[in-house]
Amino acid sequence: MSDQAPYEPRIVAFLCNWCTYTGADLAGTSRLQYPPNVRIIRTMCSSAVDPVYVLKPLMEGADGVLIGGCHPGDCHYQTGNYKTRRRYVALQEILKASGIDERRVWLRWISASEGTKFAATINDMVTAIKDLGPNPARLDWAA
């Protein structure tokens, strides 16, 4: 991307197979429009997303990372998303403590039937990340 091109954030999304990924699929089959800034990776459960997989894209220069899971109480594996929630809280604290902008990492509960919510979430996130500007790590060679 050249410096002159308008800034388009790159967002990496880890979506749980049973809810949010299917929700994203529904957004597609329903022909809902949402910005093309998101690269989706399917995981079996939001709790399978180790923080290292959130940190790696952030440090490589991705502008945002989204973790999508089932609503609390609806986890396909009973309690995975409750553990995701705690891990996300820990990650946020660590990002805050270590001076990395924690606003680049989002967690959202989106069910398989919420295609509209998925499209709206991507809209919101792209807007919010545009406001934050490019991730400074994109040009940090020494990390």
Next chain:
Amino acid sequence: MKTVIPVENNDVLGAVRGFLGRLFEAGVIEALFVPLEADSGSVLPALVADPARLALANPLAPVMPINGARAVSALTGKQAPAKLGAVLRPCEIRALVELVKLQQATLEGVTLIGVDCPGTFEVKDFAAKNGKAALPGFLAAAHDGLEPTLDGVAVRPACQMCLTPEPQHAAVHLELFGVDTAQGIPATMTDELAARLGLSDRPAPANGRQAALDTLMARRTEARQKELAGIRAKMHANGGLGSLFATCIRCHNCMTACPICYCKTCLFKSTSFDHKPEQYLNAAKRKGALRMLSDTMLFQVTRMNHMSTSCVSCGMCTSACPSDIPVGAIFSAVGEQVQTAFGYQPGRDLAEPLPLVTFHESEWTEVGESK
């Protein structure tokens, strides 16, 4: 139950050795994890099976080549093979409690002997300055609630800001703070153990323990706040965490020395983050340049995510760092914030589940919802 281990002719070490020997004689233990004096002048942690070897035992030597929790993990696994004893410092016991929760050790059939700890020296300082001979000075420092020094050298940075110098969860607690050890070593132990050793209740004469601890804690609280505030300021300054880890040579010593990092194969010793040659080139083109080897910060911040909830601030990582990075203080600064978020204190209570393996349905209900 409280008792006093008698000390004759000011031979404190002899009294401790004698007490440890009685644990063998009474059949309380069949083997003991305890530091032994080596010919080289160093003091090395060892598993003693023959009580005759206790002639070299020196659990008072202010040096800590490893966090003993790692050794107890190796010696017990899922089930201790015999009745084991372990003489440990407070930070070693706290790390051991975390390892038990991580299912890497067990306390079943293990008798913990905890010793008050005024601080430990770096291994190289202890060996170079004949630390063994400095026992009287060490005991005097404990008596006064001061940090010991060894020929002008201070204790390890982690010890200078340690707020938990008293052992918890031990079946026997040998007290040093505020104690005139020439008069005997006060010991607190379970009634059952005292009965097996044939010891009767004999409270120690009034001593300056509380005053010594107050002096120590006041100074260390200030030292810890100052150190962690300095680290936090650096993390939030320009360059942030990167400037703190700029001299990291990626030797992974911090991870190897960490008692909590138990994974047999760390992700960062695997090929998970090895890329094809052209991918490095692409990254360099994108950023203009690329530090090699890459992923230094990723390693550090991932380790924070994996172990900082259980970080006991033992500072073995700092001691192991060849680049003098204050790894322990950085992890303590971050760990403190994470632990506070979960109301968790590593090593406090065996019954307290690890923050990341438990949950409550009703907590953080705002997380994951649109703002």
